[in-house]
Amino acid sequence: MDQHNQNSVSLGELERFCHSVLIACGANEATADAVTRAMMHGTRHGVDSHGVRLLDHYVRALEGGRINKNPDLKVANAFGAIETLDAGDAHGALATYTAMDHAIALAAHFGIGAVGIRNSSHFGPAGAYSIEAARQGFIGFTFCNSDSFVRLHGGAQRFHGTNPIAVAVPSAGENPWLLDMATSAVPFNRVLLYRSTGTELPQAVASDSAGIDTRDAEAVDMLAPLGGEFGFKGAGLAGLAEILSAVVTGMRLSFDLPGMISSDMATPRGLGAFVIAIKPDAFGDQATFDAGMARYLDVLRNSPAREGQHVMAPGDREWAVAAEREKAGVRIDPATREAFAALGETYGVTLHFS
Amino acid sequence: MDQHNQNSVSLGELERFCHSVLIACGANEATADAVTRAMMHGTRHGVDSHGVRLLDHYVRALEGGRINKNPDLKVANAFGAIETLDAGDAHGALATYTAMDHAIALAAHFGIGAVGIRNSSHFGPAGAYSIEAARQGFIGFTFCNSDSFVRLHGGAQRFHGTNPIAVAVPSAGENPWLLDMATSAVPFNRVLLYRSTGTELPQAVASDSAGIDTRDAEAVDMLAPLGGEFGFKGAGLAGLAEILSAVVTGMRLSFDLPGMISSDMATPRGLGAFVIAIKPDAFGDQATFDAGMARYLDVLRNSPAREGQHVMAPGDREWAVAAEREKAGVRIDPATREAFAALGETYGVTLHFS
Numbered sequence: 001m002d003q004h005n006q007n008s009v010s011l012g013e014l015e016r017f018c019h020s021v022l023i024a025c026g027a028n029e030a031t032a033d034a035v036t037r038a039m040m041h042g043t044r045h046g047v048d049s050h051g052v053r054l055l056d057h058y059v060r061a062l063e064g065g066r067i068n069k070n071p072d073l074k075v076a077n078a079f080g081a082i083e084t085l086d087a088g089d090a091h092g093a094l095a096t097y098t099a100m101d102h103a104i105a106l107a108a109h110f111g112i113g114a115v116g117i118r119n120s121s122h123f124g125p126a127g128a129y130s131i132e133a134a135r136q137g138f139i140g141f142t143f144c145n146s147d148s149f150v151r152l153h154g155g156a157q158r159f160h161g162t163n164p165i166a167v168a169v170p171s172a173g174e175n176p177w178l179l180d181m182a183t184s185a186v187p188f189n190r191v192l193l194y195r196s197t198g199t200e201l202p203q204a205v206a207s208d209s210a211g212i213d214t215r216d217a218e219a220v221d222m223l224a225p226l227g228g229e230f231g232f233k234g235a236g237l238a239g240l241a242e243i244l245s246a247v248v249t250g251m252r253l254s255f256d257l258p259g260m261i262s263s264d265m266a267t268p269r270g271l272g273a274f275v276i277a278i279k280p281d282a283f284g285d286q287a288t289f290d291a292g293m294a295r296y297l298d299v300l301r302n303s304p305a306r307e308g309q310h311v312m313a314p315g316d317r318e319w320a321v322a323a324e325r326e327k328a329g330v331r332i333d334p335a336t337r338e339a340f341a342a343l344g345e346t347y348g349v350t351l352h353f354s
Numbered sequence: 355m356d357q358h359n360q361n362s363v364s365l366g367e368l369e370r371f372c373h374s375v376l377i378a379c380g381a382n383e384a385t386a387d388a389v390t391r392a393m394m395h396g397t398r399h400g401v402d403s404h405g406v407r408l409l410d411h412y413v414r415a416l417e418g419g420r421i422n423k424n425p426d427l428k429v430a431n432a433f434g435a436i437e438t439l440d441a442g443d444a445h446g447a448l449a450t451y452t453a454m455d456h457a458i459a460l461a462a463h464f465g466i467g468a469v470g471i472r473n474s475s476h477f478g479p480a481g482a483y484s485i486e487a488a489r490q491g492f493i494g495f496t497f498c499n500s501d502s503f504v505r506l507h508g509g510a511q512r513f514h515g516t517n518p519i520a521v522a523v524p525s526a527g528e529n530p531w532l533l534d535m536a537t538s539a540v541p542f543n544r545v546l547l548y549r550s551t552g553t554e555l556p557q558a559v560a561s562d563s564a565g566i567d568t569r570d571a572e573a574v575d576m577l578a579p580l581g582g583e584f585g586f587k588g589a590g591l592a593g594l595a596e597i598l599s600a601v602v603t604g605m606r607l608s609f610d611l612p613g614m615i616s617s618d619m620a621t622p623r624g625l626g627a628f629v630i631a632i633k634p635d636a637f638g639d640q641a642t643f644d645a646g647m648a649r650y651l652d653v654l655r656n657s658p659a660r661e662g663q664h665v666m667a668p669g670d671r672e673w674a675v676a677a678e679r680e681k682a683g684v685r686i687d688p689a690t691r692e693a694f695a696a697l698g699e700t701y702g703v704t705l706h707f708s
Contacts, residue, residue: 080464
């Protein structure tokens with residue numbers, strides 16, 4: 001491994017490395033599988049903020065006790081087409097894949113199913129779970145709240161998390177339609193990128209610690225909700241994710257959550273989340289649904305673009321990145337490479353760069 | 355009635371007038387009730403674009419045959435916790451109130467229920483139906499597509515409608531939490547307002563017929579999706595409303611819909627819509643849910659505001675308008691007043707201004 005001259009890794013090798021480290025740190029098989037799969041969804045599809053760079057953080061949370069290495073996931077409550085899953089401080093990836101599996105089973109039986117998740121933890125990319133439903137022929141919804149980092153519309157302090165909403169819809173013979181969005185105006189990673197490049201932020205997407213808009217990435221203390229002048233929409237969507245994930249499940253509201261980044265890696269954070277699966281052919285016949293999706297996507301992909309821009313269906317960018325990374329592998333950023341070297345040392349696992 | 359000197363009408367009088375006109379034009383009782391109730395939701399809460407100004411349009415659609423005065427609503431398909439309702443070209447208000455009633459009944463039994471609506475028509479304010487669920491203790495979702503008026507992110511032609519999403523959540527002893535949003539960057543009414551006042555539009559919220567951004571309200575041919583630089587989020591949310599309302603139900607996609615405003619008032623438009631109801635206490639106990647909502651709203655309403663702004667929960671603006679209009683009545687705009695005078699003449703109904 002000559003990581004100083006080479007910096008591309010194949011997706012398969014990355015997957016093997018992550019899984020081996022998780023097993024070596026003591027996570028059970030189900031946890032190692034789920035966490036690797038969720039991180040690889042992020043890395044494969046270009047959502048690098050929620051990809052393998054999280055491995056180091058997750059290992060520290062597993063080792064510290066914040067996340068249970070051998071959790072006991074239990075259905076705490078079942079009522080018709082819904083369930084409440086107590087994840088027993090499992091990793092959020094295991095909790096949410098499990099919840100989506102249950103929601104799919106409920107939807108297969110009842111046409112729709114929903115699962116509220118209790119005692120979970122950071123789950124990474126929300127789209128990973130919705131896409132699982134779509135791959136099995138169901139429309140999947142995933143919601144989560146997270147520690148406060150986004151102001152309210154008109155507000156001057158951190159209130160909601162970036163509270164993502166992800167929806168995936170099956171599209172026969174094609175990759176699913178996939179919307180995976182934070183409800184903030186910009187992702188925090190954009191701020192980090194602008195900090196490192198010294199670029200000014202777009203107007204009205206972030207504020208300083210007094211809630212005043214700033215274009216100086218260094219001064220950013222909170223993000224604005226999606227929607228600009230109509231930011232009540234982004235704040236409302238964040239509220240929807242918050243209510244489903246934390247109020248319906250009886251878990252912690254964003255402003256009551258201990259931070260993800262914290263010196264306390266021993267105390268479970270009490271995160272909730274919420275998933276829904278819908279069986280589209282329960283409403284009519286599969287052929288009508290498939291034909292409708294095909295026509296919708298065909299007209300969309302062939303519609304005229306604005307000058308210098310192009311039109312894509314939700315998810316198209318992700319599939320393009322995945323195709324490229326399947327072929328060429330993925331470059332690992334310096335901080336993650338360093339963390340991987342240390343993890344490899346600690347757990348006796350080697351990452352082979354290509 | 356001296357409508358030239360007076361222009362305020364009490365909500366009760368307005369309701370009576372609308373209902374009487376609808377009955378006089380031949381709509382059955384259920385249609386007249388539902389249409390009046392939906393329009394009055396709009397007018398009562400300050401959503402005037404979707405209030406009583408629609409009466410004249412609806413009467414023409416009922417008289418022309420586009421909307422069935424005596425529709426036969428049938429459950430076309432039932433499967434566990436979902437249904438497909440064939441509204442038989444009913445008015446969208448009757449179709450959607452009926453669908454939400456069914457979704458609530460399903461949710462009472464299964465914890466969640468969803469109803470896809472076929473052969474419906476323009477339903478007015480989406481929030482009217484979600485709030486009905488919340489008033490009965492359920493979380494209500496309402497989705498609809500509408501004729502193309504919003505470009506895609508990067509797109510240069512009308513693609514989605516303003517495709518609204520409305521969610522209402524019950525809040526014990528208080529008005530519900532209510533998010534009722536178009537998925538476009540601005541409502542078209544904002545454009546009309548700016549046209550009448552000659553004001554420049556905000557940046558990047560609307561485009562001319564070539565898809566190029568314009569701040570000239572007169573030149574606006576299409577709206578931008580919510581989200582500005584991140585307009586893929588607004589376009590994705592519009593797509594979600596489109597897929598649930600039109601693809602799942604087998605109804606017309608926005609770009610295939612005949613226009614709402616058209617010389618053909620005889621042909622049904624083939625609109626779909628989609629509603630979901632969730633029973634929050636099925637996931638845990640009612641007291642935990644109520645305490646969570648109370649804390650969420652309390653912290654929200656008491657959080658510090660940006661200078662010159664204030665913080666409100668979704669719906670708070672609407673309740674404030676309703677309280678004021680309950681007391682002082684509502685001013686009717688000149689065009690609507692004129693239409694009401696003609697309707698009163700035709701159907702022998704008098705509107706009393708106060």
